[in-house]
Amino acid sequence: MGAHAEISEDGADRADRGDKGDGESAYLVGRARAALVREIDASGAWAADPGWRAVFAAVPRHLFVPYYYVAGAGGYERRWGESPDPAARERWLRGAYEDVPLATRMRDGELVSSSSQPSLMARMLAELRVADGDRVLEIGAGTGYNAALLARRLGDDALVTSVDLEPEITEAARRHLAAAGYRPVVVTGDGARGVAARAPYDRIIATCGLPTVPRAWLAQSVPGGRVLAPLATGLVALTVRDAAHAEGRFLDTPAYFVPLRGGGPEAPLPRLDGLPARAREDELFHFLLALTRGRTDPRAAYDLWRREGRPERERYGITVRGEHAWAWLDDPAGPHTWPLPG
Known part of the structure; x- marks a missing residue:
C-alpha cells in the first residue's frame, strides 16, 4: 500500500505542499480541487457510488499533469507547472482543476495521450461498481491519475494494475504516481492482451476507445466480473459470464x-x-453510425433510427460469445444486430 497523503482542512495534502513548497500554492490547490469536486458533485456523476467524492477530494490532479496543451487560434499552448512566470504557473494550476480533458502528449501535431474530463472519470469509476478487495485492471495508463483514484478508493495499491503500450507513457505515469504517494503496478504492454500475469480481475476499465471487446479481457476476468469500456461514442458495461461470454448495455x-x-x-x-x-x-444518429461502422448503409441506418424513435444509448448493447461479438438494439437475439470485428 502506498504512503498516501493526509488531507488537511483546506483540501491540500502533504504532496501538494512538497510539490511547490509554499503556502500560497497549497491554498490555491485546495481551493481549486474543492471547486472541482463541487462541480462534479453537481453533475451527478458519482450518483451510483457517492464514495468517490472523498477520493476525488483527496487525490491531487495537478501532480499528474506537470504540463499539458491547450488548443488556441494559433495552435496548442503548452502550460507548464515549472514556468518561471508566476502568472503562467497559476494558469497551469487552475487549468489542472478545470472539469475538462487535458491533452498531455502530442506527436507530430496529433494527440496520443490525455487526462480525461474528471466528471466523466467519476461517472466511469462509479459505474465500475468496485468493492473492497476487488482486483482492477486499467487499460490505458494515461497520466496515472485514474490509477491513483482507484488505489485510493481500494486502499491497497497492489489491487490495481494499469497497462499501456507506450514506454514513455508508463514511465511518466509511474513518476506521477510516486510523486502523489501511490504505487499501483504499471505495465508496459499491449492493452488488448490484458495483463495475464496479474489476473484474475474483478473489474476491468478502459480509458481508450475500442473497435471491439478483446477476448483476453474475458479470459482474465472472474465470473461475474464487470468490464467498462468506451466503444463507438459511448460506454458499455459488460457482465462477464465466463471466459468466452459477456453481455451488457451502454450507459x-x-x-x-x-x-x-x-x-x-x-x-x-x-x-x-x-x-x-x-x-x-x-x-x-452518429452513435448508431459509429456502432455499425461500415456494416450498415447510412440510409438504412437512418430509416431504422427514425422508425425506432431516435433510440437513446441505453437501448443498445454488446454481446460477446465465443468467436462472435455483436452490437444490438433492444434484444441480443435481434432483429436489429450488427457484427463487431473479431
Missing part, C-alpha cells in the same frame, strides 16, 4: 477517447450525403 452518456493502440484500425464513418440535416447533426 446514457456520450464518451470520446483516444483509440486503443494495438486494438486494430476502425473503418471510417460513411458519407451522409442526401440524409436530412436533422440526422446528420444528431449525436445519437
Whole structure:
C-alpha cells in the first residue's frame, strides 16, 4: 500500500505542499480541487457510488499533469507547472482543476495521450461498481491519475494494475504516481492482451476507445466480473459470464477517447450525403453510425433510427460469445444486430 497523503482542512495534502513548497500554492490547490469536486458533485456523476467524492477530494490532479496543451487560434499552448512566470504557473494550476480533458502528449501535431474530463472519470469509476478487495485492471495508463483514484478508493495499491503500450507513457505515469504517494503496478504492454500475469480481475476499465471487446479481457476476468469500456461514442458495461461470454448495455452518456493502440484500425464513418440535416447533426444518429461502422448503409441506418424513435444509448448493447461479438438494439437475439470485428 502506498504512503498516501493526509488531507488537511483546506483540501491540500502533504504532496501538494512538497510539490511547490509554499503556502500560497497549497491554498490555491485546495481551493481549486474543492471547486472541482463541487462541480462534479453537481453533475451527478458519482450518483451510483457517492464514495468517490472523498477520493476525488483527496487525490491531487495537478501532480499528474506537470504540463499539458491547450488548443488556441494559433495552435496548442503548452502550460507548464515549472514556468518561471508566476502568472503562467497559476494558469497551469487552475487549468489542472478545470472539469475538462487535458491533452498531455502530442506527436507530430496529433494527440496520443490525455487526462480525461474528471466528471466523466467519476461517472466511469462509479459505474465500475468496485468493492473492497476487488482486483482492477486499467487499460490505458494515461497520466496515472485514474490509477491513483482507484488505489485510493481500494486502499491497497497492489489491487490495481494499469497497462499501456507506450514506454514513455508508463514511465511518466509511474513518476506521477510516486510523486502523489501511490504505487499501483504499471505495465508496459499491449492493452488488448490484458495483463495475464496479474489476473484474475474483478473489474476491468478502459480509458481508450475500442473497435471491439478483446477476448483476453474475458479470459482474465472472474465470473461475474464487470468490464467498462468506451466503444463507438459511448460506454458499455459488460457482465462477464465466463471466459468466452459477456453481455451488457451502454450507459446514457456520450464518451470520446483516444483509440486503443494495438486494438486494430476502425473503418471510417460513411458519407451522409442526401440524409436530412436533422440526422446528420444528431449525436445519437452518429452513435448508431459509429456502432455499425461500415456494416450498415447510412440510409438504412437512418430509416431504422427514425422508425425506432431516435433510440437513446441505453437501448443498445454488446454481446460477446465465443468467436462472435455483436452490437444490438433492444434484444441480443435481434432483429436489429450488427457484427463487431473479431
